Amino acid sequence: MEELIDVLDDHGNKTGETVLKSIAHKQGIFHQTVHIWFYTKNHQILLQQRGKEKDTFPLLFDVSVAGHISAGESIEDAAIREIKEEIGITIAKDQLKKIGVFKSVQKHSATLIDCEFHHTFISELKVPLNKLTKQDSEVADLKLTSLLKFSEETWGLANLKKYVPHSTEYYKTIIKAIKKELQVF
Template sequence: MDELVDILDEEGKYKGISLMKSQAHQKGLFHPTVHVWFYTPNGQILIQQRGKDKDTYPLLWDVSVAGHVGAGENIKISAVREIEEEIGLKIKPSDLHKIGIFKSVQKHSESLIDCEFHHTFLVELRVSLENLTKQESEVEDLKLVSITQFEEELGNEEKSKKYVPHSSDYYKTILAEVKKLA
């Protein structure tokens, strides 16, 4: 779905203009996104298998919930909206624990360049996996994996191919922050 997004400079500051997401991707312009990682107190992380019809990384495993921040939309409100849309879970903005903003550039093709600043949050998952409702157009599957298994698979050249290739620093930060809370 195309939507209006705010355009950022290379430092992540708002430029005062908004374009359609497709235009931002086509021109390689920076824009804000949200990443929300759900964890359980017993050391598991919720991962999402991207939908088979996604333009980028179809069927690879990724962050629990992710999405674009709408033009003029508050970052936390965007995260809450994306969570409800993608996994059917209602949370409060106060449930979000922000761990950072990560700059990411992924050139998929000449006409699809993701230049994003991921506003990244952790949230404790307080319901069972069965109580989540996948957004069929976005999410192929959801599963819980132990922090140990996730870390081992990311460190294995063959097994890591099933995950979206975020930077190793990004994944290391996520794992370190989840370990503090789980």
């Protein structure tokens, strides 16, 4: 069954309307998503390789976990739900640290326009990689990479064909927030 999502104005405020996710993407209607970036104490970041059947950026590496917020669902509940669905672990709300909301508009085609506000969190990954269970319909692979390598490849966008093309500012915010949590300066 297709998901209903809350409609937002171009400032990220709820309008009180809902729409099917497919309609939002077809018509370029603003809506909310969650992004959760997991990091480890030994300075690694969890990357998700998008599934090969995804409509946008198939097989590129992206945020550890991401997804849409259903109509009426809280942001934190959506984050916890998506984490369970995509990588198979359960975390508590207090393990999520919100680092910002990012407006993103990407026109992929005449009938696929992502107009989203990404509610973005970081969280420490407290289980080993081999204990994660990826959602096969969404995720091709999961891998850990060093924060340094990730920084080099995204800040300068030196490897555009490897990562989903979020803005440099977005990637910098993620990396700085994780470095702050790890007390790496």
